[in-house]
Amino acid sequence: MAGKKKEIQLQATILNQTQWEEMLLVKGLTVVDVYQAWCGPCKAVVNLFRRLKNEYGEDDLLHFAVAEADNVLTLAPFRDKCEPAFIFCVDGKMIDIVKGANGPLLSKKVVAVLEQERKIVAGEMPRPEVQELIFFEEKEPEEEAEEEEAGEQEKYTVVIIKPDAVAEGKVEEIIQTITEAGFIVAAHNEKILNEEEVRDFYRNRSEEPDFEDFVAFMVSGPSHILIVVEGKEAHEVMPLEMSNLCDIHDSVEEASRQLAFFFPDFLKKATGPNVERTLALIRPALLRERRESILKRIEDDGFTIAMQKEIVLTEDQARQFYKEHENEDFFPVLLEEMTSGPTLALGLVRENAVEKWRKLLGPKVIEEAKEQCPNSLRAEFAIDSAPINQLHGSASAGQAAKELEFFFPVEHTLAVIKPSALEEHKDDIIGQVKEAGFIISEMQETHITPEIAAQFYKAHEGQPFYEQLVEYMSKGPSMVMILTKENAVEDWRKLMGPTDPEAAKQISPQSLRAQFAQDILRNAVHGSSTADHAVQSIQYLFGDIDLESLKHKLIYL
């Protein structure tokens, strides 16, 4: 009995968010065992903690606690995780975590943190700036698959509580409203925005007449920025009636942008370490001779090809792209090579993509590559007849952004879910559209008339299937959509797959037509074949829509 009593004293029990906040105020280090109701706190470490307390606890800077993940909002990311987790809290912040009952690591960290705390308390050192840990729900692979099926994509929402609401003490009330609606505040930051940030951030409002006043207001005092995730129990949509007090942004792209802006480390934690994009070019000679093997090699080396575009560069385009080399000796050769046939531009994604891709390429001069790094791609994929190396990679992350924009500008395309697929597959298709990173800029359910269908497919007039096609397209409602993203036209065609579903099943079994088409006529979806066609057909179906402003909306909303 005595033993049991001691155990309770050793670890305080945190039953709710308020007690969690109180724990954060306790002086010194508190190590919290975050546990699940169904398995209880971790017994394996109790003896270790007791020993540590006996050995190091005399000046009352070392505390232990247990908290059930379900009871404390801050711990929501730990719900349903079976691995024990120990969170180290110091000075009101979560500063470290040990996953698993790793005794040696726990005791090493406890001793190190305590030593530092002692020095700080004794005034021997100032408290170092530490970034608080932000936990984000890591998804189990099965969960991800389920979400994909459900077509769910929204992950987080950014809420900005504006200076007047902050000054009036409304922050708690707003947070309460949000959490009562079943949402979880995953991160929370107070920040006085500076003018540049407000201008950049609210660029889409810059044309509004009172924008200057708005900027002045936004920099006048601290705002609170929240990242909100939908909890399991979310029973309402985000309470939007608060929007005069705070801005709520709930598109994924926009939220991501804002996350990067306000919480630069948050995205890294949420998406893994430093996932980057870079531009790769496969120059014409290599593309002609060894297309398949170079593409395979790129994927085998761990890069994901997120976008690709085959393009014959005009001389002007090549000059523009290589402007910085204009005055170098090799420029004429480079121009000639780059305009000699199709180049394949690739948007590659992986962690540290820029650096990893450049390393893999090896030295620029082919002879050097062959001598010094025979395994590098420029050595292995050198083409004897071509005077220059056959692969390009962006030099830096900034360069990569510019070069990607050059080859993959933000585009719109027209997509249609055709009558035969609308009723049964609409949700699946829309889910996959979003999953593939398209923004649905406009979406309308429309019954296409035979006249419109005839006009729409005018280019096919005279084909044996033309009449059937017009009849089919006008036999029931369709969903017409404007899809927006980098490289939208080509990427949407790729997602649709070949016109004939039999071919689609062979070549591209994941494509929409492979999944949802009935036959070559009733092939589920339509997509523009070129950027020019896209603009024409969007204008035909949506009238005078301002496409440029849609792009703006994509980035800044």
Ligand code: ADP
């Ligand atoms: P896509 O839709 O892939 O751009 P096309 O522009 O060649 O293909 O054709 C337009 C539409 O006409 C197709 O999506 C399909 O519905 C129909 N179609 C094309 N070829 C045939 C065919 N051989 N038989 C019946 N219908 C066809």
Ligand code: MG
């Ligand atoms: Mg077509």
